[in-house]
Amino acid sequence: MSRLRPVVAAAFLGLWFLSLPALAQQEQMPPPTVGVVTLQPQSVPRILTLPGRAVAESEAAIRPRVTGLVTEILYEPGTALEIGAPMFRIDPTTYEANLKSAQAQVTSAQAALTQARTSFSRTERLLGSGTTQAQVDESRAALEQAEAALQSAEAALTLAQSELDWTTVTSPIAGMASVAAVSVGDLVTAGQADPLATVTQLDPIDVDMYEPSARMLALRDDIGDGRLQLNETLQATLTLETGETYAATGELVAPGFTVSTSTGAVDTRFRFDNPRRLILPGMFLRGQIDLGTTEAFLVTQNAATRSKIGQLTAWVVRDGKATQVELTDDGTWQNHWIVTDGLEPGDTLIVDNFAALSEGATVTTVPVTLDENGVVREQPAPEAAAETAPAAE
The missing domain is CATH 1.10.287 (Helix Hairpins)
Known part of the structure; x- marks a missing residue:
């Protein structure tokens, strides 16, 4: 047993000496290099993205006002009718x-x-x-x-x-006519419950957008505290179910005054021109309402992460060290989060190399720029910029 102890000690000392270069190399590793951008508050458009559903501005159920036999159907189903266009004739x-x-x-x-x-x-x-x-x-x-x-x-x-x-039944509105629900020879009665046909106005068309009541209260607080400057007129844009942006801009028809007991949302109605009849009643849409401008920070979405509970976080450099901060956001704008709390003017935001970061780690910063899609683009070095600059005459 006493003979084995020198052998074990020698082996341990050998392994310790072999690990010394690796430990020294680890201690001498330079801090990670990260791309950064400097943040300042700025005026940012306040855009609300809300679910919406299209509804016809006007829809008329055509019913007879006198009793008699239908002798003639005077219109073609699926065609556009003007006000007063004849549709049915009664004996x-x-x-x-x-x-x-x-x-x-x-x-x-x-x-x-x-x-x-x-x-x-x-x-x-x-x-x-x-x-x-x-x-x-x-x-x-x-x-x-x-x-x-x-x-x-x-x-x-x-x-x-x-x-x-x-005895000549006409359309009370201009719109698209449905298929007739009666045939020639059918007996109809004055004020019957079943309509003869339906005429639906599609141009313009209304869209109801649903805003949670809690968000509406928060918006009123922002307006009252001066954080949100409202536009003189509210306008909205639409995104169709295919992801296509609808060309027309809608105008506010009526704000909501009641909260739905089932969804907790307030219904606000906007009106859009619909000359090509792309939007049909009942269609689900996504609306964007331009409320005004607010003072906030723009944080590229690639530089922030959201936890399972919905908390948005990002990395900033303070005193030369990486620090993770919690952010309060208020929607998005052109691939950026609109951040209203959690940052200070002049903060240095880390936008890449997140895998090498840990709380309190020393980092080396490199200024970078972001393109319109939020992708990091390195800034040219001063020497390279001087070489590519045109010579002074």
């Missing part, structure tokens, strides 16, 4: 007869009124010479009854004319 025979009867009643009432006026005029002239006051009053009453009878006959004539006109 007018009964209503033509009613109109003639009403016209006859008006003629009779007019004749009776003429006779009553003549009688009253004659009776009034003879008052005191063979005619009593009672007879004059009776003649005046007969005249007033004749006038009332004429008004009643004229009202019946107006109604009969309207009912005859209603």
Whole structure:
């Protein structure tokens, strides 16, 4: 046993001496080099991205106002109709007869009124010479009854004319017509529940955007504290289900005043031109509302990470050492997070080589630039810039 101890000690000393160069090399490793950009607060557009759903500005269910048999369908399904365009024709025979009867009643009432006026005029002239006051009053009453009878006959004539006109069912709005729900020969009734067809206005079209009530309260706080400068008019853009950006810009129609009990969101409506009818009622969309500008830091999304619980963090250099900071963001802008808290003016943001970082580690910084997509581009060295600069004349 005593003979083995010198051998084990010699082997241990040999391994220790062999590890000395590796330890010395590890201690002498230079600090990692990281690309950095200097951050300053700036005016950033405040864009809200909200889910939305298209709704028709106007949609009319076409129902008959008179009863009768459908004798003709006057439109082509799927075509654009103007206001007042004829769509259906109902058998007018009964209503033509009613109109003639009403016209006859008006003629009779007019004749009776003429006779009553003549009688009253004659009776009034003879008052005191063979005619009593009672007879004059009776003649005046007969005249007033004749006038009332004429008004009643004229009202019946107006109604009969309207009912005859209603036998041609027209579109009350301009829009696209659906397939007819009835056929020629079907009996329809006035005010029935089932529509004959539907006309939907597609241009312009409305889009309801849903904003959580908690975010709306936060926006009001930002406005009240002066952190958000609102635009004079609110406008919105759309992203279609295919990811395509919709060309038209929408204008605010009506802000929401109630909170949904099921979603906790406030419904705000915008109106968009839709000449090509790309947007259809019921379509789901993504809306971006330009509220105004706010003072914030822009942090490229490649330089920040979000934890499982939603906390956004980034690395900055303070006193020559890497420090991880927690950020408060308020949406995005052109591949950047809009950061409202967690940074200080002049902070140096680390934008690459994150794998070599640890809290409090010393780092060597290299200024870099970011392109419009947030990709890191190294700045040219001063010597290279001097070589490529044009010579002074």
